[in-house]
Amino acid sequence: MDTIFALASAQGKAGVAIIRVSGPLAHDVGKRLCGGDIPKHGTTLRTLRDATGDPLDQALVLTFAVPNSFTGENTVEFQTHGSIAVISVILDTLSKIEGLRLAEPGEFTRRALENGNLDLAQVEGLADLIDAETEAQRKQAQTVLSGGLGQLAERWRRDLIRAASLIEVTIDFADEEVPIDVTPEVSSLLSGVQKDLEQETKGVGIAERIRNGFEVAIIGAPNVGKSTLLNALAGREAAITSDYAGTTRDVIEVRMDLAGLPVTLLDTAGLRVTEDHVEGLGIELARKRAENADLRVFLVEENEALDVEMQTGDIRLLPKADERSNVGNTISGRTGYGIDQLVSHISSVLKMRSADVGIATHARHRDTMNRALENLVEAREILRRGPEFYDIAAEDMRSAIRSLEMLVGRVGVENLLDEIFMSFCIGK
Incomplete structure (x- = not known):
């Protein structure tokens, strides 16, 4: 070498x-x-x-x-x-x-x-740690780098090998009377691994958001102060502001660290009916980005309706508190009124959503665990059909084991390695 x-x-x-x-x-x-x-x-x-x-x-x-x-x-x-x-x-x-x-x-x-000093999941954790910008990203990457996912995968693999071995012993002695019924232990082992995998796969989406960043869209009609609010939150002139409606034509993004979480704020084009073709494209893009965002901040009047539907956790505020006599539930990017409360609200919502995060952090992890899950569900179903189908159940268990080995890079990942290591710098 x-x-x-x-x-x-x-x-x-x-x-x-x-x-x-x-x-x-x-x-x-x-x-x-x-x-x-x-x-x-x-x-x-x-x-x-x-x-x-x-x-x-x-x-x-x-x-x-x-x-x-x-x-x-x-x-x-x-x-x-x-x-x-x-x-x-x-x-x-x-x-x-x-x-x-x-x-x-x-x-x-x-x-x-x-050389076996790291598994593939740890390599991905190291790449994430190098790219980490916030405390939540650092902690998540450290957990993966420390081998947490590899330890889980090894425990699942060990349980599945035990289950498959018990079934194969039954197959080997099919013509003889086996003194112990292994089905209850096998079912228990498969059920435990299945439950863990289901829990981990649920948390991958949130883990990806922590790794890549949550998106928070500011939504409202033209000239309600969306860009001024974005600038106030960013602490700089990130967006052009003016008294002319339709100034923002594209989605403007600002990356921030809120309570240790990576957040991208989106200043969207004002939602209205327009004959301006370019502005119309911006409004349509604004709708799509707003609908796909993790959280939306609506700057709207009390009885105003927009064609973007509010979802659980979204925030609705009255705009331009500096122009109102009653400032309840209002905000002003110009004076800063309500900014701290808004930041606190956004942070608490996203932190609550991050509570269910698992150790698995990449779409590759989720896809591999889902394949193992499919094999386990099939194996448990086949076990119920009786001993004459045990050989098929054993093969499903072996397939699940191979998926877990792929999770940590033991087998079948050569085609992934070049792509993964392209993100590393020379010297690492």
């Missing part, structure tokens, strides 16, 4: 830069740059030198021996000063060493997967 190297910290000037080398030649490379022996597993402070002996930089050198490294291979990390010049000259020096090559995006993590 090749020995690979890359900058593992962010590009650009920094206080410290980390350059990682992993593979069979990693320790030899470390000795070469340090000008002598280095620990097989430990830390040391050394002056790095090029092939001619000229000093490159003073670095803290961390060495890891198989299998106790991130990749499961011999690994050396050079923690150097983070100037662009230092990073460049060290990477150039490494590139000239025979047997080394620059790592591809995600290659360190891919080797960790191939």
Whole structure:
């Protein structure tokens, strides 16, 4: 296997830069740059030198021996000063060493997967952690990265192997009298796994929303203050505001962190009948985005009706509190009146919806678990038909086991790996 190297910290000037080398030649490379022996597993402070002996930089050198490294291979990390010049000259020096090559995006993590240090779900959790912007995203990614989903899948797999084994023993001794009826234990095992899978699949939708962000649409007629409210919530001029109706023609999006949850606010075109073709397209888009949003904030008068239906949890407010004598249940983006209460309300609704989140976080997880569920439902139905159908039930159980193995990347996921690792940066 090749020995690979890359900058593992962010590009650009920094206080410290980390350059990682992993593979069979990693320790030899470390000795070469340090000008002598280095620990097989430990830390040391050394002056790095090029092939001619000229000093490159003073670095803290961390060495890891198989299998106790991130990749499961011999690994050396050079923690150097983070100037662009230092990073460049060290990477150039490494590139000239025979047997080394620059790592591809995600290659360190891919080797960790191939060497059994991470399962596929943990790899996805690591990618999510790198992309995390809010506290909820960080916690969710950490749970997956720590192996939570893999542990669940292994428990389910173990129970299904036990159930299949019991059934296959019955099949093997079909011509003899089996002293114990295994059906109750098998049914109990299948029922337990099925219940867990159903619970986890229900939570994937919310987990995806935490990972990708909730959408909250601001809806109302033209010129009721939607864009002004969006700007007030965003704390900047994200949308153009004017006294002319129809100023907003497209959906304007602002990404925010509300109570640790990722939220995208949508400022939609004012809903009205119009003969302006472009504005009409904006209004139609506004309707679609509003209907598909996780939550809607309606800025409407008391008896006003819009052609977007309110759903459970939606918020209805009177607009432009600054122009009213009675400010109950009103809001004003211009003065800020009611902003804090609105943010609190949105946060509480979304946090309540996030309470049922599971460990599985990706559509791939849901699809794989659903396939296992289908096999379990079929297996339980076939078991009820009697022993002559046990061989078919056993095959359904084996199919469910294969689905769970796909969940954590044990089998059948080679076609997914390139796509997954494309999202990683070089050095990770």
